[in-house]
Amino acid sequence: xxxxGNVPKGPPVGDSNGERASTSPAILGITEAFKADSNxxxxxxxxxxxxxxxxxxxxxxSVREAEKRVIxxxxxxxxxxxxxxxxxxxxxxxxxxxxxxxxxxKIAVTQTISGTGALRIGGEYLKRWYSGDKVIRIPTxxxxxxxxxxxxxxxxxxxxxxxxxxxxGLDFDGMVADLKAAPPGSVFLFHACAHNPTGxxxxxxxxxxxxxxxxxxxxxxxFDMAYQGFASGDSDADAFAxxxxxxxxxxxxxxxxxxKNMGLYGERAGVFSVVGEDAEEAKRIDSQLKIIIRPMYSNxxxxxxxxxxxxxxxxxxxxxxxxxVKGMADRIITMRKLLREKLEALGSKHDWSHITSQIGMFAxxxxxxxxxDKITKNYSVYFTKDGRISVSGITSKNVDxxxxxxxxxxx
Ligand code: PMP
Numbered sequence: 001x002x003x004x005g006n007v008p009k010g011p012p013v014g015d016s017n018g019e020r021a022s023t024s025p026a027i028l029g030i031t032e033a034f035k036a037d038s039n040x041x042x043x044x045x046x047x048x049x050x051x052x053x054x055x056x057x058x059x060x061x062s063v064r065e066a067e068k069r070v071i072x073x074x075x076x077x078x079x080x081x082x083x084x085x086x087x088x089x090x091x092x093x094x095x096x097x098x099x100x101x102x103x104x105x106k107i108a109v110t111q112t113i114s115g116t117g118a119l120r121i122g123g124e125y126l127k128r129w130y131s132g133d134k135v136i137r138i139p140t141x142x143x144x145x146x147x148x149x150x151x152x153x154x155x156x157x158x159x160x161x162x163x164x165x166x167x168x169g170l171d172f173d174g175m176v177a178d179l180k181a182a183p184p185g186s187v188f189l190f191h192a193c194a195h196n197p198t199g200x201x202x203x204x205x206x207x208x209x210x211x212x213x214x215x216x217x218x219x220x221x222x223f224d225m226a227y228q229g230f231a232s233g234d235s236d237a238d239a240f241a242x243x244x245x246x247x248x249x250x251x252x253x254x255x256x257x258x259x260k261n262m263g264l265y266g267e268r269a270g271v272f273s274v275v276g277e278d279a280e281e282a283k284r285i286d287s288q289l290k291i292i293i294r295p296m297y298s299n300x301x302x303x304x305x306x307x308x309x310x311x312x313x314x315x316x317x318x319x320x321x322x323x324x325v326k327g328m329a330d331r332i333i334t335m336r337k338l339l340r341e342k343l344e345a346l347g348s349k350h351d352w353s354h355i356t357s358q359i360g361m362f363a364x365x366x367x368x369x370x371x372x373d374k375i376t377k378n379y380s381v382y383f384t385k386d387g388r389i390s391v392s393g394i395t396s397k398n399v400d401x402x403x404x405x406x407x408x409x410x411x
Contacts, residue, residue, distance in 0.1 A: 034382045041401045042380035045389040049265055050230075050328055050361070053395045058328070060263050062321040066310035075306065082290045082298070084111020084271075085305035091312035092256055092271040096225060096239055103246055108285035109273040110293065111300045115226045115257030116145065118272035122222060122253050123153025124292050125274065125285075132185035136222065137178070139163070139189070141386075143196045146189060146224075160188065163198045168354040168366045170200050176213055184218045192225035192254075193238040194360025197388045201231075201359055207241045211248045221245055222253040229261040231360045233329030235322065251275045258308050260361070261325050267304025335394040336363065342403035350410060363389050371409050379405030 034044045052058045083089060089109040097103055112118040127134055136155045138146045139162030147157045160182070161174030179188065190210075195201055202210060214221055223242050229235040245252055251274075258269040272289070276282040293299075311321045333356075340352045355363055367375070367387035375381050381402055383389045394402060 030382045030384065033376075037380050037382075039380035041398070043382065043393060043398050043402055045381060045383035045393040045402075047390050047393050048361070049392070050260065050263060051392045051395075053331060053397075055393070055395050055398075058263060060321065060324045062311055062317055062324055063262055063264065063307055065320075066307040066314075066317060069310050070303070070306045077302070080111070080299045080302050080305070082293050083109070083286070084300045085302055085309055087313055088269070088305040088309040089271045089273070091309060092258075093273055095235060095312060096228065096242055096254060096256055096271075096273075097246060098236070098239070098243055101243070101246065103275050105279050106276050106282050107273045108276060108282045108289055109271060110286070110289050111305055112255075112270040112272045113297065113300055114259055114268040114270035115224065115255050116149065116270070117268070117300070118255035118257070118270045119146070119149045119224060120153055121272045121289065121292060122255055122274075123150045123155055125253075125289065126187060126222075127154040128292070129285075129288060130187065130220065132187070132220070133183060136187045136189055137182060139175075139191065139195070141197060142189070142191070143224075143226075150189075155187075162195075163200060163364070165366075168200075168364060169357075170202055170206070172202065172206055175202075176209070179210065179213045179217060179219065182217065182219065185220065186217070187220045187222055188214065189222045189224060190241065192223045192228070192241050194227035194231035194362075196226065196360065197362050197386070198364045199358030199360050199362045199391075200354075200364070202241070204240055204244070207244050211245045211250065214245070214250065215248055220253070221250055222255075224255045226255075226257040227260050227360050228256065229322070229325040230329055233326035233333070235261075235325070246275070251277070258304070262308055262311065262321070263328075264304045264308060267307065268301055269304035269308045332361065332391045335391050335396075335399065338396070338399045339394060339403055342399060343407055346403060346407040348407050348411065361390055361392055363391050365389055365406070367406070367410060374409045375405045378409070381405050 030046045034042060050058055089111045093104060093107060093109050112121055134155050135158055136150045137158045137160045140159040141163060150157050160178035161171045164171035193201055225242060228238045231238045242254060254273045256271040259265045274285050276285050311317050336356045340355045343352050354366065358364065365387040369385040372383060372385050372387055379401065
């Protein structure tokens with residue numbers, strides 16, 4: 001007899017951003033297979049973190065500078081409060097809602113354990129305090145962790161239409177139809193920009209329409225903003241959807257991550273906010289967020305939040321950071337262009353415009369599972385069977401090999 005004899009071995013869990021969590025263990029095999037491959041030209045397009053043009057992880061110089069200041073200030077290691085390093089969440093909220101947004105004094109805002117923690121706290125808050133159905137609707141497909149996070153918070157998770165396989169684009173009509181078909185007052189999770197995994201975003205005009213339909217239906221929008229600045233290179237442009245919904249009067253929930261745009265992945269710097277009716281309501285919400293957080297982990301880690309706070313609160317460092325985010329976004333955009341150009345130059349008859357119209361870290365190529373298999377087998381290019389590539393794995397040195405591989409298999 002063993003105490004844990006009844007514990008079954010679960011399926012493998014994807015453990016980083018881009019990975020598909022338990023719905024697709026295949027990616028773990030990909031990393032292993034990539035490592036074992038001796039082909040000099042091998043390419044790993046499964047990575048979920050930014051890589052520079054040499055294929056190396058990148059620490060932003062503004063982050064190095066902020067970290068240096070944190071250390072030089074000889075700050076102590078005392079606990080932060082329950083809602084974190086005080087100057088961080090307020091500055092993060094300004095970044096999201098805009099410096100002079102009228103909602104800044106009507107929000108309850110707290111530091112969280114990166115974006116994942118923000119979503120989890122948000123799920124818990126909805127579960128306890130949302131008076132409507134305890135159901136959250138997420139796009140098909142979505143970041144695989146969304147479902148698990150909200151289920152663990154005790155919500156029921158339902159899908160809404162988002163991606164159209166045939167057009168390799170947005171199923172806008174399906175999305176609107178699902179918004180309209182849901183019971184009034186439903187909670188909808190939106191990717192604020194750079195939808196993961198498809199790279200397909202609504203246009204500004206489409207966001208306006210989505211906002212209008214949500215108002216009409218009295219739906220509650222929950223924005224997951226994991227890539228602000230990282231998508232287009234412009235933090236304001238990437239906040240368009242969030243700010244449009246706010247302009248239209250929505251009381252949104254918002255998750256922010258600084259994993260991608262500051263490259264703070266392992267530091268776990270994130271923020272969660274809820275827009276209330278007024279300052280008094282925000283205070284009540286804030287008290288409930290504290291009640292949720294305290295028994296979960298007492299208070300969040302301080303180091304990454306101090307770094308982010310230095311950057312957000314120092315105008316010079318902030319400007320430097322914005323340029324560096326743009327540098328990352330531009331590299332990704334350039335790699336998209338290069339890949340498309342090379343495919344066209346090779347004579348591919350397929351329409352590759354989606355490669356450049358999509359945005360953010362990931363691209364849905366539209367390649368079929370058997371095509372992905374062939375590309376991997378014959379050309380040592382590794383990516384998931386759904387045809388998703390992490391654009392940040394492309395460099396000016398390997399893009400020719402990648403284009404050649406896709407062209408040889410797909411034509
Ligand atoms: N949402 C989406 C859509 C993501 O892709 C990610 C991963 N970067 C996150 C949230 C949260 O990641 P993290 O917990 O590392 O901030």
